[in-house]
Amino acid sequence: MREQPPYLRIAEELAERIASQEWVPGDRLPSRAQLAQECGVGDNVVRRAQELLISQGVLEGRTGSGTYVAEPRTRARMVRALHRELTGGPPFRADMSALGKWGSWETRTEAKIPAPADIARRLGITEGDLCVRTAYEFLTDNKPVYLSTSWEPYSITAGTFVVLPEGGPHAGIGVVRRMAEIGITVDRVVEQPEPRKATAEEAGLLGVPQAVLVTHIRRTYYSDDGRAVETADIVVPAALCEIVYEAATSP
Known part of the structure; x- marks a missing residue:
């Protein structure tokens, strides 16, 4: 079985931390550099994981401010x-x-x-x-x-x-x-x-x-x-x- 790409593993980990309410809607996530250090991966892996979660509506990016847990939205x-x-x-x-x-x-x-x-x-x-x-x-x-x-x-x-x-x-x-x-x-x-x-x-x-x-x-x-x-x-x-x-x- 092929190994899961690192960014998918990090995306799952971030989603689980949100589901456990470590971060709640409106909370700002730690910086990419901090998350990369915590997870033992490169900044680029964290970036791809966050982009995936943003596309799924779990996170939202705010230019110049950072990445936040998104408020629940109805399409x-x-x-x-x-x-x-x-x-x-x-x-x-x-x-x-x-x-x-x-x-x-x-x-x-x-x-x-x-x-x-x-x-x-x-x-x-x-x-x-x-x-x-x-x-x-x-x-x-x-x-x-x-x-x-x-x-x-x-x-x-x-x-x-x-x-x-x-x-x-x-x-x-x-x-x-x-x-x-x-x-x-x-x-x-x-x-x-x-x-x-x-x-x-x-x-x-x-x-x-x-x-x-x-x-x-x-x-x-x-x-x-x-x-x-x-x-x-x-x-x-x-x-x-x-x-x-x-x-x-x-x-």
Whole structure:
């Protein structure tokens, strides 16, 4: 039988010490150097063990502060359903409320950003054409659960009240309803999910270890005349959020 990798042994040992309440939720763990000395392993082994436990929701890393025992968290649920947005706007807050949690989001919007090649291809525009880019951080009880970066062709919304997705009188109502305000009917969405590892930037924003497993969803909304009106990259860490696809049936 193959010997268990050292980092798995250390992860089990740390988990057992947490289960025995040597450390309780909110407690800061000793430094990696101290744990490495206690366990008779190198710092890198302790780091890998902690990253594994962070990905499992047992620990949480705080930049510049250390590693802590995580408070118990219920995985958030992300429901992917165009028909829900058509009738009631983005369902995130409703989904969080059903779990007894408060759902919110923080955003940063930049107008007139030249479209990179891959975004231009997805939107059916020319590379370098101007777009409105909005970065979202979705939160449950003020803790991040997933990220999204949205791109909209500036030529579609320029000069209208909906040019800024999170500004003006129609802020925060979602792509479908915002486009309806300027006479554009969105009737189709295409999503391409695939697994990958989190980047360093994503991991920092989400409070998870770098290279933890995430689902990357490439989403594009289309109007009834076939135009792509928005495309987004959505990053969902498996440890924090589950994805549910819901489709309405025709009568």
